[in-house]
Amino acid sequence: MTRCGSPRLEGYAVLAGVGLVAALALRRPELAVVAAPFALVLAIGLQVAREPRLDIQFTVQGERTVEGAGVEAEIVVRAEGSVDRLELLLDLPKGVEVEGGDAVAVRLRAGEERTIPVRLRCSRWGVYEVGLVEARARDLFRLVVWEDRLSRVRELKAYPHSETLTRVLDAAETQAFTGSAVARVKGDGIEYADIRDYVPGDRLRSINWRASARRTDLVVNERYPERNTDVVLFVDSFADLRDESRSTLDDAVRASATLATRYLERRDRVGLVAFGGVLRWLRPGMGPSQRFRLIETLLETGVAPTYIWRDVDLIPARILPPKALVIALTPLVDPRFVKTLQNLRARGFDLVVVEIDPVGLVEPGRKELERLAYRLWLLDRQVLRSRLERLGVGIARWGDGVALESALEEVRTYRRFARVARV
Known part of the structure; x- marks a missing residue:
């Protein structure tokens, strides 16, 4: 992790330095008394500040979602040493957002593991890479900041939502396999087409008995296949x-x-x-x-x-x-x-x-x-x-x-x- 000083460290150092220099220049010991607490905090804070050892993982519960719908994710943090304040920020691509905000702050004891649930929402269909986590840890006195950018990338696919559609267009021509479209040619099917005279080999169930009763010959139903x-x-x-x-x-x-x-x-x-x-x-x-x-x-x-x-x-x-x-x-x-x-x-x-x-x-x-x-x-x-x-x-x-x-x-x-x- 990258270590840097916080604005508080810079402010305390300036106040302590200005107070001590002014006390010496003006021969006013009370100015040194005013600057002493700032110098003391700096000395103690920098002495006890230790770089945190963190293990951060990011998981998404499912690789697919629908645009506009939410998907659950988790950030799992484990600290080997205590961390007074740990700030986590998910750096998400355009089109993905976190419900309730994308930043969170926690305090961890030594050896503690914390699971932080987050809920992602994709506003547009597409393939997204999520899991860039920015971590920022602070010491007890808020003098030192450790920053790191962790890549725990997971692929998330947001499918386009469906429009309301109950009926589709029928093609002018059908193919040879069974389906739901009524063909133009006649054959075995459900849709009624016509009647014709019976010929040897026709199925008995295709005979139209009512029409045959009005005629002297047997007639059968012709149908359109699906x-x-x-x-x-x-x-x-x-x-x-x-x-x-x-x-x-x-x-x-x-x-x-x-x-x-x-x-x-x-x-x-x-x-x-x-x-x-x-x-x-x-x-x-x-x-x-x-x-x-x-x-x-x-x-x-x-x-x-x-x-x-x-x-x-x-x-x-x-x-x-x-x-x-x-x-x-x-x-x-x-x-x-x-x-x-x-x-x-x-x-x-x-x-x-x-x-x-x-x-x-x-x-x-x-x-x-x-x-x-x-x-x-x-x-x-x-x-x-x-x-x-x-x-x-x-x-x-x-x-x-x-x-x-x-x-x-x-x-x-x-x-x-x-x-x-x-x-």
């Missing part, structure tokens, strides 16, 4: 518009985590592509383990400055399987990502855009030219949406005061009527 779908979450990490309370990238990550959870609950395969300065992807998969892989990949998502024009060809083909539903989460502000959306649609992918609305994050400005530029920017965004909708891309505008459920309902309505219009 199949799973492939869903790829396409996150725009080229840009992040933010203010003090909201960020487009944060909203995109939260929506992605919510959609991934809901689709996996339906036994669909879900993959991820974070398309931006740093390209990250995860192959489609199923099950609870895939959910953890998806969310931990989302935790690494961030904006990395780049001027390279990235193309969709950089994404491996197996990451975007045929017949997959691609859900893009983007503020639609970077032309590189917009061009990629157009390329995906041109390749025949079933594409949906969840627009993380950035309008509330941009100030119109005070000058006339600034307000004019703002209105032109809004018109340009309307033109962009119209262009994507003409390509058959459903767009859900999601922003402040709008539930994700309501935004996706707009896409569901668009896809329903767009399908009728094409027919």
Whole structure:
């Protein structure tokens, strides 16, 4: 530990020195009497001051939490010698705070072990390194201070909280495995499709006895099978518009985590592509383990400055399987990502855009030219949406005061009527 003098040590030394010098210079012994207590405290205090021998450990009860939720942690301190005052301070990264304050002071006897509980709270999703502890010990007379900075780093992952979502979008095409989506082709399932004449080999339980009673021949029910779908979450990490309370990238990550959870609950395969300065992807998969892989990949998502024009060809083909539903989460502000959306649609992918609305994050400005530029920017965004909708891309505008459920309902309505219009 680093040893240094406290302000009290400096003050006592100045008072004692000034008093003794003044007593000699002015030949006033009473001044020496006044300075004597300060000199005595200095002599005794510096003689008895001993560097404390401490063992400090930091533990977190759990490696994962959800943003906004608390997680329990402990600071365990053991002193081989007595410490009159020990001050501990947790040096936490931005986004993590301690409920009730991050500093604590204790007094320890020789051989005593003290456990100090703390409760951490993550205000934002991400991967944090916590456990930097600053220790400051003081002697009995508060003359000497020992300081040390201990690294007891533990990794803490804060998962994004889920938005309220009870129903997700259905893909245009299904896959071959059993799931919760109703397929267009006929087969074994629960959803009624049609009736047809009986042929040898049909199951007895599929015979429609009421319809057969009205006809001379047996008829059987045809049904739509329940199949799973492939869903790829396409996150725009080229840009992040933010203010003090909201960020487009944060909203995109939260929506992605919510959609991934809901689709996996339906036994669909879900993959991820974070398309931006740093390209990250995860192959489609199923099950609870895939959910953890998806969310931990989302935790690494961030904006990395780049001027390279990235193309969709950089994404491996197996990451975007045929017949997959691609859900893009983007503020639609970077032309590189917009061009990629157009390329995906041109390749025949079933594409949906969840627009993380950035309008509330941009100030119109005070000058006339600034307000004019703002209105032109809004018109340009309307033109962009119209262009994507003409390509058959459903767009859900999601922003402040709008539930994700309501935004996706707009896409569901668009896809329903767009399908009728094409027919």
